[in-house]
Amino acid sequence: MNLKTILGLALGILGLAAGIFVPIEGLGLPAQITLGIFIFAAVFWIMEPIPIYATSMLVILLQVMLLSSQGFIFSVRTAPLAETRVAENGALVVPASALGEGGEVYLNKSNKSLAKVVPTSVEAVGEGKVALRGKGLDGEALVIADPQHRSISAGANSYSDFYGTLASPIIMLFLGGFALAAAAVKFGLDRSLTRVLLSPFGKRPAMVCLGLMICTATLSAFMSNTATTAMMMTVVLPIVGSIAPGDPFRKCVALAIPVAANIGGIATPIGTPPNAIALAALKESGINISFSTWMVMAVPFTIALLVFAWWMLLVLFKPEAEQLEVKLSGSFDKSAKAIAAYLIFAATVLLWVTEKLHGISTTMVAFLPIAILPALGVLDKKDIRGFSWEVLWLVAGGISLGLSLKSTGLAVWLIGLVSWSSLGALGVVIVFGVVGYLVANLISHTVSATMIMPLAITVGAALASVGGFNLAASIVSITAIISIAMVLPISTPPNAIAMATGIIETKDMAKVGVVVGVAGVALAIVFGLVYWPLIVR
Amino acid sequence: MNQIYILCIDDEADVLEAVERDLATLENVFPLETASSADEARGLLERIKQQGDEVGIAFCDHVMPKETGGEFLSWMEATPYWKKTRKALLTGQAGLEATVSAINNAGLDFYVSKPWTREGLVQAAKRLLTDYVIERDLNPLPYMATLDAERLSAHAYKKGLLSDT
Numbered sequence: 001m002n003l004k005t006i007l008g009l010a011l012g013i014l015g016l017a018a019g020i021f022v023p024i025e026g027l028g029l030p031a032q033i034t035l036g037i038f039i040f041a042a043v044f045w046i047m048e049p050i051p052i053y054a055t056s057m058l059v060i061l062l063q064v065m066l067l068s069s070q071g072f073i074f075s076v077r078t079a080p081l082a083e084t085r086v087a088e089n090g091a092l093v094v095p096a097s098a099l100g101e102g103g104e105v106y107l108n109k110s111n112k113s114l115a116k117v118v119p120t121s122v123e124a125v126g127e128g129k130v131a132l133r134g135k136g137l138d139g140e141a142l143v144i145a146d147p148q149h150r151s152i153s154a155g156a157n158s159y160s161d162f163y164g165t166l167a168s169p170i171i172m173l174f175l176g177g178f179a180l181a182a183a184a185v186k187f188g189l190d191r192s193l194t195r196v197l198l199s200p201f202g203k204r205p206a207m208v209c210l211g212l213m214i215c216t217a218t219l220s221a222f223m224s225n226t227a228t229t230a231m232m233m234t235v236v237l238p239i240v241g242s243i244a245p246g247d248p249f250r251k252c253v254a255l256a257i258p259v260a261a262n263i264g265g266i267a268t269p270i271g272t273p274p275n276a277i278a279l280a281a282l283k284e285s286g287i288n289i290s291f292s293t294w295m296v297m298a299v300p301f302t303i304a305l306l307v308f309a310w311w312m313l314l315v316l317f318k319p320e321a322e323q324l325e326v327k328l329s330g331s332f333d334k335s336a337k338a339i340a341a342y343l344i345f346a347a348t349v350l351l352w353v354t355e356k357l358h359g360i361s362t363t364m365v366a367f368l369p370i371a372i373l374p375a376l377g378v379l380d381k382k383d384i385r386g387f388s389w390e391v392l393w394l395v396a397g398g399i400s401l402g403l404s405l406k407s408t409g410l411a412v413w414l415i416g417l418v419s420w421s422s423l424g425a426l427g428v429v430i431v432f433g434v435v436g437y438l439v440a441n442l443i444s445h446t447v448s449a450t451m452i453m454p455l456a457i458t459v460g461a462a463l464a465s466v467g468g469f470n471l472a473a474s475i476v477s478i479t480a481i482i483s484i485a486m487v488l489p490i491s492t493p494p495n496a497i498a499m500a501t502g503i504i505e506t507k508d509m510a511k512v513g514v515v516v517g518v519a520g521v522a523l524a525i526v527f528g529l530v531y532w533p534l535i536v537r
Numbered sequence: 538m539n540q541i542y543i544l545c546i547d548d549e550a551d552v553l554e555a556v557e558r559d560l561a562t563l564e565n566v567f568p569l570e571t572a573s574s575a576d577e578a579r580g581l582l583e584r585i586k587q588q589g590d591e592v593g594i595a596f597c598d599h600v601m602p603k604e605t606g607g608e609f610l611s612w613m614e615a616t617p618y619w620k621k622t623r624k625a626l627l628t629g630q631a632g633l634e635a636t637v638s639a640i641n642n643a644g645l646d647f648y649v650s651k652p653w654t655r656e657g658l659v660q661a662a663k664r665l666l667t668d669y670v671i672e673r674d675l676n677p678l679p680y681m682a683t684l685d686a687e688r689l690s691a692h693a694y695k696k697g698l699l700s701d702t
Contacts, residue, residue: 052702185695224701230694237687273701388700444702493699497690502682 008047015039016062030067030074030154030408037062038410038451041401045447052444053390056397060162067404068159069114074151076114079106082145091123091131092141099130100147108142114152157407165399169363170280171392176366177270178387179373180345181223186383187338188330189345190219190231195328198235205249205319208326210310212236213256217264217306221271222349224388225261229494232257233501235328240503242325249319254503255512258494259309259486263520266483267302269294269362273391274449278479280399281457284406287472289536291352291362297476297532305484305523309516316511341378344369391446398450402457411458420459425469429528432456432474433481437521440485441513445492449482470528472536477528484520487513538679540590541669543569543662546578546609547598547627552651556596556627559655560662566683567593567666575604575612582619592622593669594662596649599628599635607635610643621672623665625649674698 019036027035037059044055065071072078082098098105103122107115119134144152165171184190194215201211212232220228236253243250265272269279269291282289289297332338351358351365373379405411420428432452440448456478463469485491487510489499495509543563545556553571560569570585572578578597585592595613597606606626613619626639629651639645646668647661667685670677674696677689693699 185697226699226701227694227697230690230699233690234687234694237690386697388697388702391700391702394702446702493701496678497681497699500678500681501686 004047005049008043008049011047012040012043012049015043027410027413028154028408029150030156030404031410031413033066033073034404034408034410037066038401038405041397042451045451046443051390052447053393053397056393059397060165060400063162063400063404064159067156067408068162069151069154069156070112070159071156074154074156075111076108076144076151077111079108079144079149079151080146081108082143084139084141084143086139087125087131089131090138091121091133092137092139092143093125093129093131094143095145096124096128096130098143098145098147104147105132105137106144106147106149106152107136108144114144155407157403161403162400165403166392166396168280168396168399169361170276170283170399171396172370173279173363173366174270174273174276174392174395175387176348176369177222179369179379180348181227182383182386183341183345183369183373183378184223185227185231186379187333187335187341189333189338189342190223190228191235191328191330192332193219194232194235195330198326198328203323203326205252205321205324206314208239208324209249209252209256209313209319212253213260213306213310216257216260217267217302220261220264221267221302224391225265225272226493226497228264229257229261229497232261233497237501239324239326240501243321247320248317249321251504251508252313252317252319254498254501255317255508256310256313258492258498259313259512259516260306261494262483262486262492263302263305263309263516266480267295267298270366272483273395273446274479274482276395277398277402277446277449277453278475280395281402281453282472282475284402285457285461285471287536288361289472289476290355291365292355293535294476295353297473297527297535298480300531301480301523301527305516305520308519308523309512312515312519313512316515317508337376337378340376341373344372344376344378394444394446394450398446398453401450402454405454406458411454412462415455415459415462420463421466425463425474426525426529428456428459428463428469429474429477429525432459432478433521433525436478436482437485437517440482441487441491441517443490445482445485448485449479452478452482470533470536473528473532476532476536477524480524480527481521484517484524487517538676540588541567541593541666542585542590543567543666544572544578544581544592544595544622545569545597545627546572546575546595546601546606548573548601549598552598552627556658559653559658562659563662563666563683566680567662574601575609578609582613586618591673592619593666594623594625595619596625596627599626599639600630605635607639607643610639610645614642614644620644621669623647623669625661625665627651627653 016036019039020033041059045052082094084094087093104116104118109115119132121133123131125131197215198211201207216232240250269275348369436452460471460474464471489495547553570581572581599606610624623646625647627649663684667688670680671692677693681689
């Protein structure tokens with residue numbers, strides 16, 4: 001237990017209590033509890049006293065226990081019951097105070113759920129009591145005494161809503177991506193593709209670097225950025241080994257990989273987890289972006305930034321060598337299972353990009369590899385266990401937290417602290433983009449997206465309803481900005497891997513990260529205001 | 538993160554000094570602990586285990602007064618906590634029989650014959666430590682700069698040890 005851990009634990013738990021118990025003007029109890037959970041999660045995600053996926057699991061636990069309509073606080077069990085008796089004519093006599101504003105009464109259904117009943121007839125019988133007739137109003141009925149009770153007024157989500165985030169279509173989309181990636185890794189498809197893609201780039205350093213960046217970005221668009229970086233390092237390290245020790249080009253190659261992996265993740269919906277958070281937030285607002293639409297938006301952006309980064313790397317680390325040794329051994333695996341893997345991969349991607357023709361949604365197509373690959377024996381038990389399940393927990397925890405932020409009105413209250421309408425579309429994207437960029441450089445991109453997206457979508461939805469603001473384009477813009485935060489080794493796992501090789505120093509990474517990052521932020525804002533609104537409404 | 542130690546056991550002080558000098562390049566990441574007998578080494582191992590730390594390689598001299606290196610490495614091999622530790626025999630005079638027995642019973646991974654070259658010893662240590670980190674499925678990042686980064690990243694990628702979080 002070091003100081004940081006103890007401090008993180010203390011601050012997180014203190015934040016949870018403060019959010020719940022410090023009364024805030026204009027916030028109801030559900031919103032206060034959500035605020036407590038939000039502060040707790042933010043502190044735990046930033047200071048990491050426990051792993052970030054464990055924090056995401058705790059978020060769901062806290063929501064189920066404290067915020068759900070079956071939990072400790074908002075359960076119908078906690079509501080006081082009224083004194084009732086059955087009159088001789090069969091009507092149910094209850095205190096008049098049990099009637100709500102619309103003349104309805106609330107019943108406790110065996111301590112599990114709440115039922116709202118509007119009586120067919122109501123007559124006053126004196127002593128502040130009324131006789132009710134209606135469906136279910138008999139001697140068995142458990143009438144709740146106070147129609148204003150928190151279990152009624154909170155409008156809490158059922159606990160299954162929070163659990164349900166783990167099976168949301170966006171999670172299935174990512175699971176499909178995991179299945180494809182696992183098959184690609186298992187049969188070396190990614191390595192084989194790299195070999196084929198690299199060969200036309202020859203032996204001149206600048207071209208080799210471009211080839212490596214294009215391969216990395218392409219692979220990381222479909223696989224995890226981190227796994228892609230680890231794989232490409234096995235390709236790059238021998239190349240680095242063949243370059244003279246004093247040649248700056250060593251650093252150029254070692255940095256090209258994480259930079260390209262981070263940028264490549266933006267290109268498709270399954271490229272990197274922040275995209276999932278953004279898609280889930282947009283889905284909540286009734287906007288569905290298909291795989292092909294996302295690619296039409298993001299691929300030009302990715303290419304532009306990748307070319308800029310390539311040029312920048314060559315300027316900063318000018319190669320001295322004339323020729324490079326690029327030797328990649330191996331050949332395509334031609335076993336039956338490998339061929340099946342290639343075919344399923346191709347079929348899935350093809351179905352994804354042709355959604356306009358067949359109308360089967362992106363998240364439904366994603367289940368094809370999940371089911372078919374194990375059915376054909378391409379993936380086995382061990383491969384399925386090898387998926388990055390913790391990433392799915394992170395995304396689910398993020399979606400779940402977003403759910404409460406929205407339904408308890410906390411998000412609306414939080415953004416009410418700033419007058420957004422005076423900022424306009426450009427101002428909103430800049431504010432969220434810059435904050436997102438700064439945060440994402442210091443903590444996990446997925447967590448940054450989790451904390452920023454519910455707020456951005458709330459502001460965006462409010463502005464979009466007035467008009468003159470393109471919600472989807474702005475959210476994609478903010479998501480892209482989060483992905484290009486790569487100034488420090490701790491900014492992204494690909495950066496950490498590149499740093500761990502010992503080829504580069506932190507200042508090299510920071511130089512490239514700042515230049516490419518600032519250019520990327522500017523580019524994302526331009527795309528978000530000019531080009532993307534032409535594609536999504 | 539657990540500390541991974543290199544352990545060296547020899548009854549001759551100058552051999553220990555030579556190993557210490559030759560493996561100085563690894564010292565920052567893999568601290569070296571030395572012992573002059575099998576008993577002393579057991580005490581060291583107990584302390585390392587108490588701290589929750591690990592031993593990546595044990596270099597052990599074969600010809601020692603009370604207990605031979607082969608016997609000591611066999612004991613390590615039979616102790617679950619030290620089973621994954623890479624075991625190297627460090628000697629110029631073990632007979633064929635003793636060597637064969639060490640390979641068969643002590644899970645011997647490497648044989649260093651005296652006199653060794655610094656280059657050879659460092660290379661062997663790096664290779665064995667890489668094997669150890671891979672077999673333990675440890676997070677490879679702290680070790681990549683010191684060991685075989687290519688093999689470590691290949692393993693991490695195959696096993697999915699690193700994810701996008």
